[in-house]
Amino acid sequence: MPLKADLDAIDWKILRELQNDGRMTNVELSSRVGISAPPCLRRVRRLEETGIIRGYRALLNAPALGMDVVAFCLIGLHHQADAELKTFAERTRGWPIVRDAWMVSGESDFLLHCVASDLGTFQTFVIEELASAPNVDTVRTALTIRRVKDEGLVAFPA
Amino acid sequence: MPLKADLDAIDWKILRELQNDGRMTNVELSSRVGISAPPCLRRVRRLEETGIIRGYRALLNAPALGMDVVAFCLIGLHHQADAELKTFAERTRGWPIVRDAWMVSGESDFLLHCVASDLGTFQTFVIEELASAPNVDTVRTALTIRRVKDEGLVAFPA
DNA sequence: TCCCCGCGCGCAAGAATCTTTCGTGATTTC
DNA sequence: GAAATCACGAAAGATTCTTGCGCGCGGGGA
Structure with missing residues (x-):
């Protein structure tokens, strides 16, 4: 690559x-x-x-599949040592509700893109899984109202 | 649909x-x-x-294409009337740096997924375009360090 | 200057896939 | 119980994929 x-x-x-x-x-x-x-x-x-094309993916319509809740979660950890970051990253991979996750710098340490069938499922996940996971300090959630732009990943030179 | x-x-x-x-x-x-x-x-x-499959997309390797900066921006507006939300949504579609955008509820009004070639380009965009756009109140940015999870959009029943 | 070499394009042909048509069997409906 | 509906799978023609090969262009080196 x-x-x-x-x-x-x-x-x-x-x-x-x-x-x-x-x-x-x-x-x-x-x-x-x-x-x-x-x-x-x-x-x-x-x-x-060469890895410039990482793969191909069908884009699915989440609401039509009964996934009515799409949300983003910003996670702050208590401790940000390398081992702790890796531990939390590994934990996100075990949560099916989390579809994409990024380690970020700024006010938070992780950003999670979540999809759930309904609000109750999502709230239960946030309270019982996310917020109660080890080392998690803050959890801020942003429920999506609608998608406003949906281009590919990369912009192209004119 | x-x-x-x-x-x-x-x-x-x-x-x-x-x-x-x-x-x-x-x-x-x-x-x-x-x-x-x-x-x-x-x-x-x-x-x-039926629109359940919305389309197909090749996933590209942004760093290999010279896009070294991937970030998320959380935008708060001064006024959230329907017309103002639509105006800002339309504005995001004109910014090539913004690849995906969501209208969200919570502490912010919009979440922007941005890709830029370098930090200077991104900072210039944030300062001169985003923060100085009409009706924009707060801009919080989170630079991504690395992708931690990258599944498809939708989870599947066992 | 000329020659040689490497690189990438395009033609052509065989293999694989796509796409339609059609017949059959299972389930539902009246 | 009969008819209609639906989806599957076989078969065949059209399209696409994939490979091999020859050509022309451009960059060293004698």
Whole structure:
């Protein structure tokens, strides 16, 4: 996984297209970026192998699946030594409600992206699991009202 | 887009597999979920048409693309009337640094997921764009140190 | 200057996949 | 109990994937 990759304009186009539609066929992709299918596939493979493309994911509609609560939790710990940070990070991986988690700097130590079927489930999780976990000092929650923007992960050069 | 869908065990398996690998071929998918390819494809199409699958996306490695700063911003507004919320939401869509944005309830009004090439770019954005935007009261930022968990959006029944 | 080499593109062909059509069996409905 | 509905799976044609190979461009080195 190189820290700095040398990508040309076609590579950037490929990344933009696949970020918008990860299931696009290779012929469609090659047509959009302006080269033929074989070199296009080779470029995609190379982007995958170098780790620039980390994977592909279907985006699901949480409310339609009965997941009505999406929230973010900001966690402050009592002690921030390396071992304690790793312990808490490991703990987040065992909580199915937590979908994504980040270690952050600032007023909090962790930010958790949570999805639950209903408010009761989420509140129970916050009180009985999160807030009562070892070393947890503060828990601030922000329930999402609606998604306002939903681009891919990375912006692209003009 | 039905608010509550009736999915059987096979549909759930499909969603789980595509959430893990959105580019899996249909024959591979059908084999994993235990049915033949045609009905499997019909199920995927139905999940897409009903909006349960919102789309597909390649996950990119931001640092490898020269995006070294990933941060979250919590925004508090002075006034939270519907028009003002919509105005700010619209503004977030015009900022390329903001990749995802949520309207939230709690201590803040919006949560912004930001990606920038370097700290200077991000700080300039926060000071000159975000904090100086109309109606913005408070801006709290949390720089991410590392991703700790990265599952799909939705958890699945056992 | 010329030659050689490496790199990436594109053509072509075989393999794999996608997609539609159709027949069958199970469940539901009247 | 009969008919209708639904979803599955087999089969076949269309599309796509994937590999191998030849070509042209650009960068050293003699």
